[in-house]
Amino acid sequence: MKLKTRICKRSSATTSEAPQERSKQFTSYPLRCVDWSSNEEIYFVSDDHQIYKWSDVSRDSVEVAKLPDDFIPTDMHWLLLGGRSSGGGKGSDTLLICSNDGRFIILNKSARVERSISAHTAAISSGRWSPDGAGLLTAAEDGVIKIWSRSGMLRSTVIQSDEAIRCARWAPSSTAIAFSQGGHISIKPLAANSKLIRWRAHDGLVLSLSWSGQSNIIASGGEDCRFKIWDAQGASLYTSAAEEYAITSVAFNPEKEQLLVGTFNMIKLCHSTGWSYSSARFTAPSVGSFFTLSWSTDGTQVACGTSTGQLIVGYAVEQQLISRNLKATSTGRKCIALQDISNGTKDVLEFPQRVINFALGYGHLVVATTHQLHIYNEKYINTPIIIDGRNDVRVIEVAKKYFMVLDATSIWVYTYTGRLHLNPRYPGSQAQLPLLNWRSISLGLDVLAIRDNSETSLLHLFDLMPGASRQYEPQSLRAKQQLAEIAACRAGSADDQFIAFIDTNRELYISETRNINGNSTTDRVVNGADEIYKIGTQLTAIKWASETNILVGVHDSCYSIWYCPGEGSADPTIIALTTITLDTAEFGKYVAIDSFEDAVITFRCAGALLPVNVNIYCEVLHRTLQEGQWQQALRICRLAQHTSLWATLAAVATRKHQLQLSEEAYSAALQIDKVSYLQHLKTLSPSSAEQMAENSLMLGRLLEAETILLHNRKYEQAVALALRMHSWKRALEIALKHQAEQPDLELVQRVLQQRQRYLKALQREEWDALFLSQLKDDNASE
Missing domain, CATH: 2.130.10.10 (YVTN repeat-like/Quinoprotein amine dehydrogenase)
Known part of the structure; x- marks a missing residue:
C-alpha cells in the first residue's frame, strides 16, 4: 500500500x-x-x-x-x-x-x-x-x-x-x-x-x-x-x-x-x-x-x-486483499485489479465513482463507491450486481451467506444476489452509528452481533435465519466487563453458533448465540451467569476459521488455537485438551491476524505475511461432524490418535447425545470420570428427559438441564437437580411454583427436609429469611 x-x-x-x-x-x-x-x-x-x-x-x-x-x-x-x-x-x-x-x-x-x-x-x-x-x-x-x-x-x-x-x-x-x-x-x-x-x-x-x-x-x-x-x-x-x-x-x-x-x-x-x-x-x-x-x-x-x-x-x-485463489488490488481511485491465482487470469474493474471500500471472501468481491455497491461473483466477473443509494460506506464484512455494510445512515445485511435481508435497529442505534467500527460489529453464519456503544458491556444479537423473530427484536447478551472486540463464528450448523469476545481486561469469553431449548439469551444471563464461559486470558485479537468452528487468538508473545471452543467451553478439561499455544518469538512483536481461511492462519507482522497451518485432521474432523458423519469422524480420530481430536469428538458427540461415541472418545482421551458418568447415563431411558438433562449436566450446562426437566413437567427431578447443586433458593422456588400442579409429591416439604438435614450436618441454625418464613408457614398449617 x-x-x-x-x-x-x-x-x-x-x-x-x-x-x-x-x-x-x-x-x-x-x-x-x-x-x-x-x-x-x-x-x-x-x-x-x-x-x-x-x-x-x-x-x-x-x-x-x-x-x-x-x-x-x-x-x-x-x-x-x-x-x-x-x-x-x-x-x-x-x-x-x-x-x-x-x-x-x-x-x-x-x-x-x-x-x-x-x-x-x-x-x-x-x-x-x-x-x-x-x-x-x-x-x-x-x-x-x-x-x-x-x-x-x-x-x-x-x-x-x-x-x-x-x-x-x-x-x-x-x-x-x-x-x-x-x-x-x-x-x-x-x-x-x-x-x-x-x-x-x-x-x-x-x-x-x-x-x-x-x-x-x-x-x-x-x-x-x-x-x-x-x-x-x-x-x-x-x-x-x-x-x-x-x-x-x-x-x-x-x-x-x-x-x-x-x-x-x-x-x-x-x-x-x-x-x-x-x-x-x-x-x-x-x-x-x-x-x-x-x-x-x-x-x-x-x-x-x-x-x-x-x-x-x-x-x-495498492491496498490488497487475498482470499483463497483471489487477489484484489486497488490500482487507482476508480480502479481495482482482480486476479485469479489458480488460473492466472486478471480482470481490471473500473468504476464511475471513487472507490472508498472493498471486501473479498467466499468467492465474492464487494466494492463500495461513493454512492453504489458493486457485487462481483468470481464466476461472473463481467456481470456485477449494483445497489444504488449506499453512501460513504465505512465497513464491509463478508460471510458465507450474507455480507454486511455499515454506511452513514444505517447497518445493512444483503444476500449476494443484492437482496436486502436485514436492516437491524436497536434502542439508540441511530445515535451510535458514528461510533461503530469493525471491532464493535461482527457478521457470522446466521447471526449479526453489535456492541452497544452507550453500554459497552452489552451485545445485541440479530438472528439472520429467514423468518426468525430476532431479525426485528434482537436478544441481548451482557458481559461483566466492557467489550473490546467481538467475533461471531462463521461456520457450523444452525444449532451450533457461538460468539466470542475480548473484554477490556483482555480476557476471552464465549457464549452460544442460540439456545436449542428456546430460552432467550437474556434469560440465560439473568438466571445463570455460567452461560458465558471464560476460555483464555491476555488476548489482543481473535478470529474464527472460515469453514469450521476453530478459533485463533493472539497474545503478547504467543498465539493460541482452540480446536473446540464452542461445545467444550463449559468444561475446563475439554478446553485444556483442545487448546494449543505456540510461541511467536520468530515472528516479532505486535503480531496481528490477517485471515483464517480453511486450515491456514495468516499472521501479519511488520508488513510481512506469515502463514501457519492448523492441525489438518482437526479441520477435516470439524467438517465431518458438521455433516453428521459420525463413523467417518471416529475413523479420523483412530487414524490420527491425537488427544485434541478425541476431546473434540467427545464434546460434540455428548452435545448431540451420541453416548456410545462419547464413551469411546472420552476413554481414548483418558477422562475416566466422564466414562463412568456416561455409563450411568446409559442406564436411563434412551432419549428421555432425564437422560437429556443428565447429558446437559455433564456438559456443564446446569440451566439447560433444568429447562429440559421443567419443559417436560419433571418437577420432582428438577427440584432434585437443584438440591444436588446445593442451589437451595432455586429448589424452593421451583417447589413453590409447581407444588399445586402435583400436590402428592410434597415438593416443598422435601426441600425443607433436605435443608434441615444439611444445616444439621453443619451444626448451624437456619438463617435465611425465605426458609424461615416457609418453615413458619409450614408449622402453622400443621
Whole structure:
C-alpha cells in the first residue's frame, strides 16, 4: 500500500500535466489550518486571513470568507452533524477557528460568524470539537485547557499550569484529553477525582498528537525526529527510527488501521502499530514541513498543509486483499485489479465513482463507491450486481451467506444476489452509528452481533435465519466487563453458533448465540451467569476459521488455537485438551491476524505475511461432524490418535447425545470420570428427559438441564437437580411454583427436609429469611 499525492491548484488553469504533478503555491504563509467539510471539499486558511474552499470535483479553489486583519489562525476543525461526510442539513455543520491572540470563532456552513470568544491570554495551539459533538476544547500557550459548549459557553477549566501546551486531542469516547507540554505527554480523564497520567515521551518538544478511534492508542511526533505510539495508560508500544528532520504532524485514519506521519519534505503512511507501508518525498519542488494532516471522514483521502503554503491531497492505492485463489488490488481511485491465482487470469474493474471500500471472501468481491455497491461473483466477473443509494460506506464484512455494510445512515445485511435481508435497529442505534467500527460489529453464519456503544458491556444479537423473530427484536447478551472486540463464528450448523469476545481486561469469553431449548439469551444471563464461559486470558485479537468452528487468538508473545471452543467451553478439561499455544518469538512483536481461511492462519507482522497451518485432521474432523458423519469422524480420530481430536469428538458427540461415541472418545482421551458418568447415563431411558438433562449436566450446562426437566413437567427431578447443586433458593422456588400442579409429591416439604438435614450436618441454625418464613408457614398449617 502507498499514498498517491497531488499538489492542488488555486485556479483551474488549463494544463496537460498529470494531477499529481501540478503545483501552485496558495500563499506565502505557512498553511497550518486545513480540514475537510465533506469527502469532496477542503477548507483551509493561513495568515493572509482568507478562508478558501477547494473542491475535489472541480479541482479548483474559491474564497469563502475573510477573517479580521488582527485574527491570525492557528487551528481549524469542522464539526459535521448532518452526516459523517455529506454536510447534512442547512446550518448543521460548524467550523471552529482559533487564533494566536487567544480568541476562537465559530462559523456556520455559510461562513457567517456565530460566536467570537476571547478564551485565553496567549495563543491557542489546539481547538477541537469532541467526537460526540457535545462541546469543544481549547488549549493554549498560557498552560490552560478549557472545555466549552457547542454554543461557546464555558463549561470547565480542565488544566491550569505554567507550562505552555503545544497540542491537545480528545479521547475517542470524549471522556479524556491528551495534551503535550515540552517533552511530556499527559492524559487527563474528565471524571471527577480522576488522576492525571503524565510521562516523558520525547527528548525534545512534542510537536503533534493523534488519538486513534479504532484502537484507542496515541501517536506522537517530536523534535527528536521520531514518532512513537502509546497505549491509553502511557505504556510505549512503538518507537520509530530517527528521521532526518523533526516529526511535525501525525494523524490516525478515522476508519482504517493507518497512521500518517509528516516531516520536512516527506510524509509516511504507516500501519497503526508503527511499521511503514510507504513514503512520499517532495524535493522538486520543495514543500517544506508538513504542519497539518487531516483525513477525510471516509478515511480514503488526506489533506496536508505545509510550511511553504502548499495544499497537498493524497489517497491510498495498492491496498490488497487475498482470499483463497483471489487477489484484489486497488490500482487507482476508480480502479481495482482482480486476479485469479489458480488460473492466472486478471480482470481490471473500473468504476464511475471513487472507490472508498472493498471486501473479498467466499468467492465474492464487494466494492463500495461513493454512492453504489458493486457485487462481483468470481464466476461472473463481467456481470456485477449494483445497489444504488449506499453512501460513504465505512465497513464491509463478508460471510458465507450474507455480507454486511455499515454506511452513514444505517447497518445493512444483503444476500449476494443484492437482496436486502436485514436492516437491524436497536434502542439508540441511530445515535451510535458514528461510533461503530469493525471491532464493535461482527457478521457470522446466521447471526449479526453489535456492541452497544452507550453500554459497552452489552451485545445485541440479530438472528439472520429467514423468518426468525430476532431479525426485528434482537436478544441481548451482557458481559461483566466492557467489550473490546467481538467475533461471531462463521461456520457450523444452525444449532451450533457461538460468539466470542475480548473484554477490556483482555480476557476471552464465549457464549452460544442460540439456545436449542428456546430460552432467550437474556434469560440465560439473568438466571445463570455460567452461560458465558471464560476460555483464555491476555488476548489482543481473535478470529474464527472460515469453514469450521476453530478459533485463533493472539497474545503478547504467543498465539493460541482452540480446536473446540464452542461445545467444550463449559468444561475446563475439554478446553485444556483442545487448546494449543505456540510461541511467536520468530515472528516479532505486535503480531496481528490477517485471515483464517480453511486450515491456514495468516499472521501479519511488520508488513510481512506469515502463514501457519492448523492441525489438518482437526479441520477435516470439524467438517465431518458438521455433516453428521459420525463413523467417518471416529475413523479420523483412530487414524490420527491425537488427544485434541478425541476431546473434540467427545464434546460434540455428548452435545448431540451420541453416548456410545462419547464413551469411546472420552476413554481414548483418558477422562475416566466422564466414562463412568456416561455409563450411568446409559442406564436411563434412551432419549428421555432425564437422560437429556443428565447429558446437559455433564456438559456443564446446569440451566439447560433444568429447562429440559421443567419443559417436560419433571418437577420432582428438577427440584432434585437443584438440591444436588446445593442451589437451595432455586429448589424452593421451583417447589413453590409447581407444588399445586402435583400436590402428592410434597415438593416443598422435601426441600425443607433436605435443608434441615444439611444445616444439621453443619451444626448451624437456619438463617435465611425465605426458609424461615416457609418453615413458619409450614408449622402453622400443621
